[in-house]
Amino acid sequence: MFNDHQNQQQEFEVGNFMLEEINFDPFHQPTQQFQETITTWPKNHNHKLSSIPTKPLQNNISLSSLEILRNHGTRFMKNITNTKKTSLDNEQEKVSAEGIIRVAGTRYAQKYSSHWNDGFSIPTHPYGFDQWNFSEEENKDVELSQFLFAAAEKVSFQQFERAKKLLFYCQWNSSATGNSVQRIVFHFSQALLERIEKETRRFTKGSLKNEESELLRKMDLNKSLLCHIKIPFNQVMQFIGIQAIVEHVVYDTRIHLIDLDIKSGVQCIALMQALIERQDFMVEIFKVTAVGLNSCKNKIEETGKNLASFAESLKLPFLYKCVLVEDMMEIKEVDFEIEENEAVAVYSPYFLRSLISRQDCMENLMRVLRYIKPSIMIILEMEASHNSPSFVNRFMEALFFYSAFFDVVETCMKEEDDCRMMTEAILSAGIRNIVGAEGRERNVRNVKIDVWRRFFARYRMVESGFSEACVYQGELVAKEFVYGKFCNVEKNGKCLILGWKGTPMHSISAWRFL
Incomplete structure (x- = not known):
């Protein structure tokens, strides 16, 4: 999906074995575009994503990142096909947060798949994603998630001001107490903003001392x-x-x-x-x-x-x-x-x-x-694979993994449950470390x-x-x-x-x- 433009090592060594990354040629330019928000902060909290004025941008996509999106998208399409076959009634089953994120990632990748050769393409489900009959809320969640993907892309290109505009919009339309997709987008947006602050050394007062950290300190x-x-x-x-x-x-x-x-x-x-x-x-x-x-x-x-x-x-x-x-x-x-x-x-x-x-x-x-x-x-x-030297690959793996984890929490805990807030605070700390930190500071390195x-x-x-x-x-x-x-x-x-x-x-x- 993205090409990491940061000066990072191509291999991370643990002992005598390597965790290797495949990198796409950074000079190859895709022909497809993704719409990016360039307007000011929306005044209406319920403002629809589709109504925001946008302008086209061109960016690179890494082969390894597209592979991640393809794998996760394929798994989701298999899951929803099985769900349709085994459904005992005619009511539409709610799509999980993990499913929403996968659809958003795969749709985003499909916008860029035309410039790849015939040997590599994002598989399309025979019925298409739209045949899953997403509700209006689910479609909004898919679009919101695509903005998160776009923001991560801008961060990887060190286009921090453009990334911040996308992230401000993501945070405006998400919260730590919304539905599961909104919670995921909120926590990942927060992590990306912290990464920007660390790289630009422009810290917002109190931004690194959030409510989740306070909650964890009080956890007995x-x-x-x-x-x-x-x-x-x-x-x-x-x-x-x-x-x-x-x-x-x-x-x-x-x-x-x-x-x-x-x-x-x-x-x-x-x-x-x-x-x-x-x-x-x-x-x-x-x-x-x-x-x-x-x-x-x-x-x-x-x-x-x-x-x-x-x-x-x-x-x-x-x-x-x-x-x-x-x-x-x-x-x-x-x-x-x-x-x-x-x-x-x-x-x-x-x-x-x-x-x-x-x-x-x-x-x-x-x-x-x-x-x-x-x-x-x-x-x-x-x-999970959260130890890649490539920020964007690590971001995507973490996003898919934690979206599944948020599904677990939503299913097993009540929405207003204190345990849910505490558990999600723990997950948020992991997200911020994987996405927002580098070097020795990044100590959450799942393999x-x-x-x-x-x-x-x-x-x-x-x-x-x-x-x-x-x-x-x-x-x-x-x-x-x-x-x-x-x-x-x-x-x-x-x-x-x-x-x-x-x-x-x-x-x-x-x-x-x-």
Whole structure:
């Protein structure tokens, strides 16, 4: 779709493997045009997009970006075709926010597809997009989303003033409390504006201290747990991971869990409950070592007190320890006080991605874990590609991924629910980091399981896989949710991929050191 005109590396290196990008010839000019807003701020909040005076602009499109749009557009057309075939009534089913974004992206790409050769084209659904009979509101959302695509394009060309006009319009017609598409457009517009401010060094007073950041700072463990239990993914992955750990320590009585990001510790509670139900090999001691930064000391210690209280209620011998450091480079083997005859398991929930931009810290942590040589290491990560050196590719991947996530939140939480606002604040923070930040400041760098496999192979790590009992446990948990039918679990080699309505969202994998 776009061609990235920023001075960025063509490859990002993590260890000895590369994340490569395909770049289109920047001197090739497309013949198609996209209409851009050039007027002043609209006075009427309900002003229609189609009535805004525009002028044509010409811009480049990168081959890799068009490929992203083609893939997402094709997936959406398959989904809506299946929906039509399986519909039990004549009423039009509401199109999801993810679907709206995909249609907007694919329509936008089709405007530029004529200059490609016959070997590359955006596939068109036999019925066409318009045959999906979008409502007036849905058509407005599609058009609004196209303005967001155009704004990102202008940012990639460093045409910041033109981008800001588009973004002001996007923000005027969206909000953090609107429908899901409007919320997505609002948060991505905010992220793009922050990127512009950082690149131009023209900061708006208070622009980087938004309401979402304040909400996150006030989020305590109880509120975090309340939000956690409303999303099917969280509990499905948790129970799959805990079941795998239980199976690997079934004959051990001294068990040591190293948690790299303990948060509320709900996964430890689930493991305690599983261990106390043992009929044989009664647990002599269950130890938990929580790893974290000194800045998180209070929350980590509070979690420890809660876990100790719960263990006492179960009459489970329990020991809790914090390993607190200023920087992950400070982690050492001796910090974990591994004792003889202990079965060690490592639980890493969405933690390793934060170290991708800090290769030295990643190397140090993996060296320490290899020395400890745990019986099993459970790794949870987002199944997404948010580490591209190309800003526009990263923007599009993030937009499609988070639109699916906003669908999850809208489906599982009430519109006025405090949990929804808190969860979307967390998502917004991720969006701002992926889209608005660069360099070491950009610490949200999700990569897919195939990338992790290449990385872990360097440390002679092999996948353990999951038993049928683990998969069954996850599917059973999903069925307990009203909307659990939309949560699907699929195998990718020995790894499990959790998706929402067919869109891959999370990966959970089990590893051991040779």
